[in-house]
């Protein structure tokens with residue numbers, strides 16, 4: 001089977017775009033030049049940037065400089081001379097425009113889970129008469145585990161999981177006991193994008209605080225934490241921002257909360273006078289009070305190099321291409337037998353990935369990976385494909401859809417080696 005206009009489509013199926021048309025789209029793509037800024041396999045299509053972003057070409061050199069020059073040659077002097085102390089703030093300031101925040105509202109530190117622990121605990125303290133934390137039962141589980149952990153430490157607090165995130169369901173649960181709501185801007189499985197402005201307004205109207213997890217939207221689309229009125233947010237940098245495996249995460253605290261917010265991981269980097277070595281904790285002003293420990297400088301160096309690319313990328317162009325790539329992929333794969341497109345078709349409800357339900361999604365993804373098309377699988381039956389506009393081309397989307405059609409048509413995914421459940425990512 002092949003995809004393209006010569007196919008016999010099931011009724012309702014749209015005629016496909018040809019590969020030549022995709023090549024023409026690539027030739028006119030204003031973001032095409034960014035591809036050369038990443039190290040990518042010569043062959044194949046990488047559609048897993050929603051899990052681990054690709055390696056920016058400049059990263060290795062920047063990390064080498066920090067290792068050999070700042071650390072190796074300058075040693076301890078680099079804390080002051082190379083600006084190591086300021087790095088969490090500086091990187092936060094560079095992420096701020098990508099999430100619609102002011103520079104002093106974002107800081108880079110720790111991991112998404114740890115940062116969620118900090119901001120959720122701070123939110124509970126800001127709403128002392130309230131004890132419920134609402135989360136989405138289908139959220140990436142670490143968020144739910146952290147909500148469980150935080151509420152477990154606060155007398156009388158509880159974590160309640162919503163069966164869905166519709167406005168009606170939220171309304172049903174938003175009573176006077178809800179202190180905070182934690183939701184993902186883009187769902188890690190389905191790719192569904194929530195209306196940040198509307199949800200935030202609804203939550204705040206009920207007197208609760210809104211905490212967004214923007215792991216799957218930062219770098220994929222413009223995020224507007226400030227104008228949407230978000231109270232707190234957390235996000236990772238290893239997906240669309242391309243900071244590297246396990247790269248440091250970030251957190252956002254709206255300026256209006258910074259003076260009163262108190263987070264429980266009160267380590268010395270959040271102290272007003274860390275080098276006075278005082279026995280009692282006294283938080284510093286501003287976003288800095290959300291720091292805990294010494295920054296991980298090598299990880300931060302890699303993130304800095306990745307953010308250099310973002311200085312030049314126009315997020316509106318990224319969003320436009322992301323929607324075009326996902327539209328293209330959906331139109332090419334929706335007629336395939338046994339495939340159900342789970343990701344919303346409406347642009348305003350879609351992030352930058354496409355999730356396809358297939359009964360045998362796991363071995364199908366393994367067979368695709370062997371052919372060089374790298375996506376991933378999320379139980380029980382979702383094949384996930386992430387589209388990163390800085391380095392995925394239209395022709396590659398066409399090739400990936402063609403490979404999927406061939407895998408399904410040939411039935412090669414039935415081979416025993418694709419059905420061994422070894423891989424975990």
Ligand SMILES: Cc1ncc(COP(=O)(O)O)c(C=O)c1O
Nearest residue numbers: 111112113140184188213215236
């Ligand atoms: C929505 C979401 N939140 C959090 C995480 C992970 O957090 P951490 O950086 O703590 O591993 C992920 C994926 O890894 C995620 O998809």
Ligand SMILES: Nc1c(O)cccc1C(=O)C[C@H](N)C(=O)O
Nearest residue numbers: 050051052140188189215246425
């Ligand atoms: N963060 C990951 C990791 O450290 C290892 C493997 C995968 C991941 C992921 O990013 C999973 C991802 N959050 C997801 O959307 O499923």
